[in-house]
Amino acid sequence: NHDPEQGTTFDTWFSRYSDLFDKDAAKLDDAAKVRLLMRKLNPAAHERYTSFILPKKPNVLSFKETVEQLMSLFGSPVSVFHRRYKCLQVTKEDSEDILAYSCRVNRACVDFKLSALSEEQFKCLIFVCGLRSSGDSDMRMRLITRLNEAADITLTKVVEDCRSLVSLKRDNVLVENPKQSAVHAVRHNNKTFSPPKHQ
Numbered sequence: 385n386h387d388p389e390q391g392t393t394f395d396t397w398f399s400r401y402s403d404l405f406d407k408d409a410a411k412l413d414d415a416a417k418v419r420l421l422m423r424k425l426n427p428a429a430h431e432r433y434t435s436f437i438l439p440k441k442p443n444v445l446s447f448k449e450t451v452e453q454l455m456s457l458f459g460s461p462v463s464v465f466h467r468r469y470k471c472l473q474v475t476k477e478d479s480e481d482i483l484a485y486s487c488r489v490n491r492a493c494v495d496f497k498l499s500a501l502s503e504e505q506f507k508c509l510i511f512v513c514g515l516r517s518s519g520d521s522d523m524r525m526r527l528i529t530r531l532n533e534a535a536d537i538t539l540t541k542v543v544e545d546c547r548s549l550v551s552l553k554r555d556n557v558l559v560e561n562p563k564q565s566a567v568h569a570v571r572h573n574n575k576t577f578s579p580p581k582h583q
Contacts, residue, residue: 394458417447463532471496504538511542523549
């Protein structure tokens with residue numbers, strides 16, 4: 385059953401049973417593996433999947449393609465950034481025993497995918513997690529998108545992105561309120577080049 389809120393998604397299920405297909409069913413051809421996988425879907429999920437891949441039919445897709453389509457449709461909707469941020473926020477509940485807490489920590493750290501995180505990505509993650517002001521909302525959204533998509537992100541690139549966004553906002557205000565910008569410029573110039581006062 386697909387229930388993302390409870391962590392029941394296709395990717396978690398497949399990671400648990402992938403050995404069944406890689407080893408136990410290794411001698412089966414692709415078509416047989418696809419049929420085996422299709423039998424694991426409940427009627428509602430099967431109907432949703434077959435509608436999703438129309439006009440194609442399940443038997444024309446390879447096993448690899450089928451897994452990719454199922455990941456896309458029934459995979460976790462939670463982003464990598466979301467998992468990593470939640471991991472950094474894990475704390476023990478008052479009513480929770482140490483074993484239950486350790487299980488949550490272990491699961492959160494596995495979901496964090498630490499081995500796939502470079503030092504630069506970790507710096508960027510900490511940088512974004514510190515942008516808590518409502519005034520940094522646009523910047524946060526832009527950087528979170530970068531963190532989720534760009535494996536080669538660096539702290540230097542993040543800073544460049546932030547400065548570019550600040551500059552873009554200034555330019556946007558300039559176009560939105562040209563008169564105010566002109567008045568501000570005149571006032572600034574008058575202050576800068578004010579004539580000397582006569583004694």
